[in-house]
Amino acid sequence: MAKGLTWTVADADHMTQAEIYGEVLTQLGHQNDKIVALTADLAGSTKIGRFQKDFPDRFFNVGIAEMNMMGIASGMAATGLLPVVSTFAAFAALRCAEHVRTDICYQNRNVKIIATHSGTSFGQAGTTHHCTEDLAVMRAMAGMTVIAPADAYETAAAVAASLEYEGPVYIRIGRSFEAPLHKSIDDFDFEIGKAIKLREGTDITVIATGRTVLGAIAAAEMAEQQGLSVRVLDLHTIKPIDTEAIMEAVMDTRRIITVEDHNVYSGMGSAVADVIAASGKGCVLRKLGLQDEFSIVGYPDDLLHYYKMDEDGIAEAIQEVMKMDFEEDEDWEDEV
Amino acid sequence: MDREELRTRLFLRAALPLTKVVREDDKLLRLVTKNMTGVVQFEIKNAETAAHLIFADDALDVKFGKHEKPTVSFVFKDYKSLNDFFTGKLALPWIKGLYRLDIIARTVPLLLKLKMLMPEADPKEPEQRALKVKLLLYMVTTALSQLNKAGDEQMTKLTKKSPDRIYQWVVENGGPAAYLRMKNGKTKSGRGIYTRRRPFVLMRFPNIEGAYQVLTSQAPLVDAVKQGFVVTEGAMEYSKEIGLRMQYIEELMA
Numbered sequence: 001m002a003k004g005l006t007w008t009v010a011d012a013d014h015m016t017q018a019e020i021y022g023e024v025l026t027q028l029g030h031q032n033d034k035i036v037a038l039t040a041d042l043a044g045s046t047k048i049g050r051f052q053k054d055f056p057d058r059f060f061n062v063g064i065a066e067m068n069m070m071g072i073a074s075g076m077a078a079t080g081l082l083p084v085v086s087t088f089a090a091f092a093a094l095r096c097a098e099h100v101r102t103d104i105c106y107q108n109r110n111v112k113i114i115a116t117h118s119g120t121s122f123g124q125a126g127t128t129h130h131c132t133e134d135l136a137v138m139r140a141m142a143g144m145t146v147i148a149p150a151d152a153y154e155t156a157a158a159v160a161a162s163l164e165y166e167g168p169v170y171i172r173i174g175r176s177f178e179a180p181l182h183k184s185i186d187d188f189d190f191e192i193g194k195a196i197k198l199r200e201g202t203d204i205t206v207i208a209t210g211r212t213v214l215g216a217i218a219a220a221e222m223a224e225q226q227g228l229s230v231r232v233l234d235l236h237t238i239k240p241i242d243t244e245a246i247m248e249a250v251m252d253t254r255r256i257i258t259v260e261d262h263n264v265y266s267g268m269g270s271a272v273a274d275v276i277a278a279s280g281k282g283c284v285l286r287k288l289g290l291q292d293e294f295s296i297v298g299y300p301d302d303l304l305h306y307y308k309m310d311e312d313g314i315a316e317a318i319q320e321v322m323k324m325d326f327e328e329d330e331d332w333e334d335e336v
Numbered sequence: 337m338d339r340e341e342l343r344t345r346l347f348l349r350a351a352l353p354l355t356k357v358v359r360e361d362d363k364l365l366r367l368v369t370k371n372m373t374g375v376v377q378f379e380i381k382n383a384e385t386a387a388h389l390i391f392a393d394d395a396l397d398v399k400f401g402k403h404e405k406p407t408v409s410f411v412f413k414d415y416k417s418l419n420d421f422f423t424g425k426l427a428l429p430w431i432k433g434l435y436r437l438d439i440i441a442r443t444v445p446l447l448l449k450l451k452m453l454m455p456e457a458d459p460k461e462p463e464q465r466a467l468k469v470k471l472l473l474y475m476v477t478t479a480l481s482q483l484n485k486a487g488d489e490q491m492t493k494l495t496k497k498s499p500d501r502i503y504q505w506v507v508e509n510g511g512p513a514a515y516l517r518m519k520n521g522k523t524k525s526g527r528g529i530y531t532r533r534r535p536f537v538l539m540r541f542p543n544i545e546g547a548y549q550v551l552t553s554q555a556p557l558v559d560a561v562k563q564g565f566v567v568t569e570g571a572m573e574y575s576k577e578i579g580l581r582m583q584y585i586e587e588l589m590a
Contacts, residue, residue, distance in 0.1 A: 202536045202570065203499055227497065229536065229571065252534035254500070322499050334481045335526040336353035336398050 020152035021114055021173060022047035024159045025084060029055050034082040035163065038073055040066040040091065047116075048086050066091040070099035070111075077109035082163060088122070089115035089172055093134030104168050105141045112162050113170045118148070119261030120290075120307070121174040121211060123300040130295045136266030138170040139239045145192060146239040148172040148260075148268070150213035151181040154236055157190035165192055175300060178211045181234070193237045195245040201231030204318055205249035208259040209235045209268045212288075212309050216259055219314035230318060238268050246275045254283045255321050259309055264289040284324045286317050337486050340415035341385070343588050345486055347422040348378060348387040350479040351450060351589070353398040354471050355389060358449040361467050365446060370394060374407035374439045381413050381430075389443065408433035408440055423590065424451060455552065455590060466544045470512040472551040473505050477514040477525040479585045480578070484523040490584070494577050496521040503578055504535035507547045516578075537570035537578065553586065 029035045029051055036058045037051045043061060052059040062069040066087050073083035085092070092100070092115040104111045115134060122129045138146045145167060149155040155173050162169040181198075182188055188196050198213070199220050208216035213234045220230035231253060233245055249256060256276070258269035269287030276283060290307055304310040308317065337345070359365050372391040379386035379402060386402045409432040412418040420427035431440070451457055452468050453475060459465055483491040500519040506529065507513065515530040516523060541547035546565030549555035557579065560566050568575050 202534050203501070228499065251532075254533045332522045332524045334349065334478045334524060336349075336356070336478070 019047045020156045021086075021116075021159055022050050024156045026050045026054050028160060028163055029058065032082065032163070033058075034080065036060065036076055036081050036083050038062060038069050038076075038083055038085045040064055040069050040087050042087055042116075067096050067099045070096045070113075071103045073111045074103040074107055074109045077104075077111050078107070082110060082112070084112045084114060084159075084163075086114045086116065088129065089118035089131035089134045090122075090129055092170070093131060093137045097137055100138075100144075100168075100170075101141050105143050108143050108167060110166055111168050112159075113168070114159070115170060115172050117175045118172040119174070119210065120295045120303040121178070121261065121300045123175070123298055123303060126297050127294050132261070132263045132290050132295055134170075134172060135238055135260065135262050135268055136270075138172075139271060140266070141168075143167055144239065145169040145237070146172070147192065147237050148210035149236050150208075150210060150234050151178060153180060153182040153185045153187070154190060154234075156185060157188075158192075158236065161190060161192050172210060174211045179214055181214050181217070190236070193240045193242060195242040196234040196236065197231065197245065198234050199230060199232040201229040202253060203229045204255040204257065204321060205231040205233060205253045206257045206259060206314060206318070207233045207235050207246070207249065207268070207272055208314075209238060210261055212259040212261055212304070212314075215304065215309065215311040215314055218311035219318060222311065222315045223318045226319075228318065228322065235268060235272070238271050241271050241275060243275050246272055247279055247281070250276055250279065250281050250283045255324070256283055257286045257288060257314065257317050257321055259288040259314055261304065261307075261309055262289050263292060265292055284321055286321050288313060288317055338415075339588070340419060342483075342486050342488070343419045344380065344385055344415040346479050346482055346585065346589055347419060348385070349400060349482050350475045351422060351453060352378065352387050352389075353478070354450060354453070354475060355446045356396050356398060357471060357474060358467070359396050359446060361470075362449065365449065368442050368445055369396065372439070372442055374436065375403050375405070376439060376443045377403050377406035377409040378418065379409055379411055380415060380418060381411050383415075385415070389446075391439075406433070408436050408443070422450075424454060453589075455586075458552075462544070465548050466511070469507060469541075469544050469547045469551060473507075473512050473514040473547075474525075474527060475589075476551070476582055476585060477505065477516045479589070480516050480581055481523040481525040483581060483585065484518070484521075488581075488584075490577075491581055492521065494518070494574075494581075495523055500533070501536035501574075502530045502533060503537045503539075503575075504530060505539045505541075507541045507544055509543065511541065511544055511547065535570060537568065537575045539575065540567045540569065541565065542567070 038060045041064050043049050073085045076083045118131050120130045147158045149158045206216040216232045220232050223230045258272050260268040264287040377388040387400050388403045390397045410429040412429045417427045484495045495518045498518040503516040505514050513529045515526050550560045550566050
């Protein structure tokens with residue numbers, strides 16, 4: 001269990017990622033009266049209505065004024081409060097980019113931004129409401145911690161851990177309704193900056209983040225049927241990145257696939273590539289995600305499939321990458 | 337390739353190269369062959385199969401194929417005859433360059449030292465047991481690779497479907513190590529620990545004595561595992577396949 005979690009997640013099996021977030025925030029609100037919640041007219045969609053009900057004096061709906069909300073949160077943090085800001089990822093990361101940078105990161109304010117409906121998870125809401133650039137924007141902001149939990153349980157752990165973590169944190173979650181990856185909150189250890197090794201493997205490593213992790217596990221199981229040994233890393237923290245886990249995967253398997261519901265430019269895959277390039281070690285790297293294009297409109301699961309970020313797409317990539325060479329080592333003479 | 341030809345291939349390519357190792361390991365043999373210059377060849381009459389030892393610059397190298405001008409050449413009438421020679425049975429080759437008794441006399445001790453690879457050789461001194469373990473590890477990994485290169489049906493079945501994978505054998509606490517790399521039908525044996533990727537199957541021997549018991553088949557594998565002589569990590573199904581091929585090599589080289 002994540003450090004500092006003293007609460008319990010009630011009825012978690014029936015809650016979505018966002019609902020869990022709202023529930024956890026409320027529970028933690030009872031333990032820490034410094035926590036305040038802000039939203040920009042999206043309390044219902046971001047599932048923090050329960051916090052509003054329990055703490056009406058600590059809940060602030062700023063109206064449809066997301067940029068202003070970031071400034072307000074920064075000011076509240078300056079007074080010692082612990083503001084948690086909730087809105088859609090497209091608004092938090094794109095519309096508010098300058099405000100997050102100047103008001104929050106530049107001031108190093110202890111503000112937690114919970115960005116719901118990230119990636120293509122808002123499906124039918126359309127391209128304008130998808131957000132496939134937020135990891136790139138947020139990881140470029142100095143001092144920002146960037147987290148993308150894989151399911152509701154990880155979201156609970158991430159929210160709790162972020163509230164104990166000094167400095168600005170961006171937590172990217174889905175629309176809701178994502179299938180759980182873990183069986184319970186006790187099923188894994190969550191630590192900011194530490195990837196979770198979900199499967200051991202020696203042939204290839206799939207590093208996934210957010211809602212793509214579940215597909216990575218399924219793809220690994222499919223590949224196992226074909227005799228391949230696939231490691232799966234749940235890289236929930238994109239910044240600070242777990243260099244040790246990535247390099248262990250590089251050295252052990254030499255073939256890496258990254259999967260993210262995001263543009264492949266400057267997202268999690270690029271962060272992984274930075275680590276590998278800096279190490280001077282060689283490997284094959286395939287980045288799955290949106291290949292520098294705007295997302296189409298569709299049901300969230302269909303979009304995952306369309307962009308080859310689901311189990312079928314990952315399984316296909318595993319087969320392709322296994323055929324590639326990672327080194328110019330074609331000396332097959334036995335050593336004598 | 338018939339059985340005798342395959343055996344010859346293993347003796348020339350997996351066992352004969354170990355003369356380099358025994359020379360490095362044994363002070364007396366280094367002294368005997370010090371500053372020796374010449375080429376000693378082992379060949380089959382009317383066949384291309386051959387290997388030769390090159391002594392030069394106080395070093396020994398092993399090459400495969402025929403040397404243009406060997407100093408001494410042991411010519412065997414057929415594969416079986418060479419195989420008998422390497423298993424210590426009566427087999428008298430025709431020796432070209434017999435007059436170079438100095439070269440022959442200095443080479444024979446190296447060849448005799450290889451007798452310690454035979455199952456009946458059971459040295460008691462710890463150093464000799466350690467040497468036997470090292471030689472067996474090197475020989476077995478090379479022989480596995482050679483089985484594949486020779487087209488052994490069972491071995492090629494295993495290697496053809498294999499992505500890039502490492503089978504590693506290690507004697508812990510600074511003992512010898514050897515590996516077999518396979519990839520899409522190709523194989524390569526090597527000494528030491530392969531560092532470019534994690535082994536697909538790792539066979540760890542906690543000490544020399546455990547490795548000795550297992551590699552000489554003095555301890556049946558099941559008992560060896562129970563007694564902790566060997567710990568296998570990784571894909572059990574594949575380690576079993578490799579184990580079966582190792583048994584086959586033992587049969588071929590006995």
